[in-house]
Amino acid sequence: MSTTPNDGNDGPMRPFDEMLETDGTVRMAYAQFGEWLEGASKEFLTRKNDEADMMFRRLGITFTVYGDAAQTERMIPFDIIPRILDPQEWDYLARGTIQRVDALNAFLDDVYHDQAILKAGRIPPELVLNNDAFRPEMLDMDLPRRIYAHIAGVDVVRTGPRDFFVLEDNVRTPSGVSYMLENRQTMMRLFPELFATNHVAPVERYPSELRANLRSVAPIGVDDPTVVLLTPGQHNSAFFEHAFLATEMGIELVEGQDLFVDDGLVFMRTTEGPKRVDVIYRRVDDDYIDPLAFRSDSMLGVSGLLSVIRRGRVTLTNAIGTGVADDKAMYVYVPEMIRFYLGEEPILQNVPTYSLRNKDDYKYVLENLESLVVKEVHGSGGYGMLVGPKSTKKEREEYTKRLKADPDAFIAQPTLALSTCPTYVDEGVAPRHVDLRPFVLSGQRTTVVPGGLTRVALKEGSLVVNSSQGGGTKDTWVLER
Secondary structure, rough: OOOOOOOOOOOOOOOOOOEEEOOOOOOOHHHHHHHHHHHHHHHHHHHHHHHHHHHHHHHHOOOOOOOOOOEEEEEEEEHHHHEOHHHHHHHHHHHHHHHHHHHHHHHHHHOOOOOHHHHHHOOOOOHHOOOOOHHHHHOOOOOHHHHHOEEEEEEEEEEEOOOOEEEEEEOOOOHHHHHHHHHHHHHHHHHHHHHOOEEEOOOOOOOHHHHHHHHHHOOOOOOOOOOOEOOOOOOOOOOOHHHHHHHHHHEEEEOOEEEEEEEOOEEEEEOOOOOOOOOEEEOHHHHHOOOOOOOOOOOOOOOOHHHHOOOOOOOOEOOOHHHHOOHHHHHHHHHHHHHHHHHOOOOEEEOOOOOOOEEEEEEEHOOOOEEEEEEOOOOOOOOOOOOOOOOOHHHHHHHHHHHOHHHHHHEEEEEEOOOOOEEEOEEEEEEEEEEEOOOOOOOOEEEEOOOOEEEEEEOOOOOOOOOOOOOOEEEEEEOOO
């Protein structure tokens, strides 16, 4: 079954097709897979798609759709057609994402210590110091290896053969890695013959790398650290991922009530009595992590945890206060962070971004809403976003009122012609828009697992890939040399 290049359903911008050249010939990375796909019947692909659906249902891989009246649990759609990158493409992406995360960690260490970048006038101080995600409680606190964002997800989009742009950085509690791993396992069960003929770099080592990474940032003097994963509980949208990762790493999955502070240390309740905890991989937001320090009504965190962190006797990953680095208003300044801290030019470029706190940008955005994507500075998951080319006049008018009421709360970006990949849909195999979230680990060294999570907009012409907005996922193959 063959596919044809996208004929430009997004207007004058013709999206880059990652599998096919404009003349319909198959790109090198997809050469072997393309031959296989050409010989695959629609009936065969439909059967395999149904098998994949059954596998995911059996595993119970779901997420919660917030804003839905019932806050329903849904299964994330999985696409059986992989996204394939050649070794050169991946090397470029890996170097670029590692550079970016190294700079973000340097920035976080700086703003909670000397604030040199603010004193140098490279970033407006008020953007950092008045930011809701900035935590004064972390000032002058020395963390192991000076690392704040131990796990980062960098969202990347593509518009051409070598044109990759960073859409946003996720350094608070980035999610999605369980889908990357399950997608690969599912594909290997469905199509073992493809992995015999395509030399695909493994992603299976991620849990062991993550565990080693977490152990490497244990408090000084702890040789055999106990690591736990702290979850808000089973009602959280990403609980499946929390349980999955804890199992894969061979560590305990705990809730706030399972931990307590005593004599300046954190302990876990076990059937054999209290056990000291040295590293906490938390999936609980800052506000809820310690009711003594932040929200007193929190039932999710551990009372007194911040005091133990301050004494250097437990490590929290990611650190409290990392959110100030992935704020969408801060995103604009990441290239400057790279130049300031690393003395390098950015490998990966930002998407051109308009900050509505700037008067000229504000005026331009209001006059060009129909061609821009507008996002809330603190938003996530695709919620609260205006996709100008897909919006109605009424939606733009209502959004304008929000922008005028609080311009500092928004940024805007041009609508990019996101690349497309062949995707299995009801009518067969057709191009759909994709992005990519590689996962970067920072500890003793900074690494990135070859691949990441590819999200795909399953609706024809849609640019919104978020699962909460109808998107799905696909396996990401990085070919080995």
